[in-house]
Amino acid sequence: xxxxxxxxxxxxxxxxxxxxxxxxxxxxEQNLSLLKSGKVKGIRFATLQAICDHLxxxxxxxxxxxxxxxx
Amino acid sequence: xxxxVRIQRIxxxxxxxxxxxxxxxxxVLATMWATFSVWAPTHPELAHIRxxxxxxxxxxxxxxxxxxxxxxxISIYAFWRLRTLFGLYExxxxxxxxxxxxxxGFAIAIILFAVAKxxxxxxxxxxxxxSNPPGQKMLSISVGSSDFTTAFIGCVFLxxxxxxxxxxxxxxxxxxxx
Numbered sequence: 001x002x003x004x005x006x007x008x009x010x011x012x013x014x015x016x017x018x019x020x021x022x023x024x025x026x027x028x029e030q031n032l033s034l035l036k037s038g039k040v041k042g043i044r045f046a047t048l049q050a051i052c053d054h055l056x057x058x059x060x061x062x063x064x065x066x067x068x069x070x071x
Numbered sequence: 072x073x074x075x076v077r078i079q080r081i082x083x084x085x086x087x088x089x090x091x092x093x094x095x096x097x098x099v100l101a102t103m104w105a106t107f108s109v110w111a112p113t114h115p116e117l118a119h120i121r122x123x124x125x126x127x128x129x130x131x132x133x134x135x136x137x138x139x140x141x142x143x144x145i146s147i148y149a150f151w152r153l154r155t156l157f158g159l160y161e162x163x164x165x166x167x168x169x170x171x172x173x174x175x176g177f178a179i180a181i182i183l184f185a186v187a188k189x190x191x192x193x194x195x196x197x198x199x200x201x202s203n204p205p206g207q208k209m210l211s212i213s214v215g216s217s218d219f220t221t222a223f224i225g226c227v228f229l230x231x232x233x234x235x236x237x238x239x240x241x242x243x244x245x246x247x248x249x
Contacts, residue, residue, distance in 0.1 A: 041244055
């Protein structure tokens with residue numbers, strides 16, 4: 001997947017626990033863990049908005065596009 | 072009441088009905104053949120099989136019962152698949168692989184029933200007139216509009232099953248979006 005989720009870096013930068021973010025965003029810790037590991041097919045704008053709001057960051061701070069070698 | 076709750080409630084009733092019907096089919100068929108002489112003279116599906124021996128020999132009755140078990144067993148299978156389907160709906164599983172499998176099984180059973188019924192009726196005409204004297208034995212093959220309607224309904228359910236499979240893929244995709 002050429003989209004890299006860098007949420008764990010932002011969590012460490014902001015010193016926010018996954019558990020607290022999950023509670024603030026309104027998703028389960030399991031889903032947040034899947035999101036952090038990039039094992040999801042997509043993220044809702046509402047979820048993205050809530051994460052950015054809680055971590056005071058931009059979508060680009062938690063998502064990165066990396067061009068794959070095959071393309 | 073939410074739509075899912077309504078589906079679950081009605082599915083519970085339907086599952087119980089399907090279970091009762093599936094279990095009732097063999098004894099009902101057995102009772103019908105045990106009381107053959109009562110209903111046979113006026114039964115429209117047997118109207119073209121004449122003359123019927125009076126009394127009907129027990130061997131013919133047993134054979135008739137065995138033959139009627141062909142579409143009967145397909146019906147049992149169809150109702151069992153429906154029972155499984157409604158059981159899954161009752162658990163809140165709507166767009167799952169198990170639901171699709173059950174719906175397809177039901178659809179295929181209906182189509183098989185529509186195909187098997189004319190064959191079973193042909194065999195039945197032979198079995199019932201088997202003890203008649205030469206010249207009065209019959210082999211009657213007939214395909215009615217009800218058989219076509221049944222096959223048509225089976226095809227409709229089969230296509231609905233394929234459509235639901237598309238829905239299942241969408242539901243699985245949706246589940247992977249946080």
